[in-house]
Amino acid sequence: MLRAKDQALLDAIAPGNVKVWDDALAPDAVYVDENGAILDRATFLKQLTSLPAGASGTIAIASYQAVQHGDVATVIHTDNETENYHGQMLKARYLTTETWQKYGSDWKLRQVHVYAILQDPPAILLNAKELDEYVGTYTAGDLKQTVRRDGDHLVSTRVGRPDVVWSAEVRDVFFISGQPRIRKIFQRDATGKIIGFVDRRESWDLVWKKAR
Incomplete structure (x- = not known):
């Protein structure tokens, strides 16, 4: 009833x-x-x-x-x-x-x-040259993670945690399957060089700076 x-x-x-x-x-x-x-x-x-x-x-x-x-x-x-x-x-x-x-x-x-109910956005494919721009080591305070290219996507690694696949939503914006609240948004300087990214959950950002 x-x-x-x-x-x-x-x-x-x-x-x-x-x-x-x-x-x-x-x-x-x-x-x-x-x-x-x-x-x-x-x-x-x-x-x-x-x-x-x-x-x-x-x-x-x-x-x-x-x-x-x-x-x-x-x-x-x-x-x-x-x-x-x-x-x-x-x-x-x-x-x-x-x-x-x-x-x-x-x-x-x-x-x-x-x-x-949030759902993952559709992913796009970036070419190897585009993905290689994001590769590097990033820090947030005493935290550190590395980002590498694996074929047509990125993989991030942090000590004590399993590797995580990042998929591209649009250029400079990535997401993790099953975590639709969060985006990885890369930042560039005036010359277009990657200087870091933010972990954005809704309107809150955790800032990661590129170390190398």
Whole structure:
């Protein structure tokens, strides 16, 4: 029953069907969206509008877990979104956690937290000459790591850790498969020479300087 309610809520997002959500939300419900914004019931319902002209889409539940604790149920579900945006197909995945509470004979949604599941970007291939520019030893305080080329990709080595493959997203920007929050962004001086890189996790940087 809760899964059916949740799918109906997801179906109501694209057309901006406020009534479906208004009927399901508890009076003091809180909605945390995929961008981290914390919305009270009224604010969430106010911003729930239909997709603009040229855009259409669906969100389908992919997996669903619900555990009941008396008159409260906790739910975790993953959702797959497909959007047709002016003729181009876009996809996204979400992890949603919820708290439902029974009011009389019905269940109301008290809290929702939606998390956009990050995925690795597509990799590009750089030629050997381009990759060789990044090869060297880098330091960050008392930390040290070496970067070498291995065929069509880079490999980094740090003492006491396994080697790690770096794949190119664009020129000067690399990522590690399975770590989509982090980018390795190389820095150059005015002549174009590599002088270091930053480990960027969201907006926070750990700076590595090229030693040789």
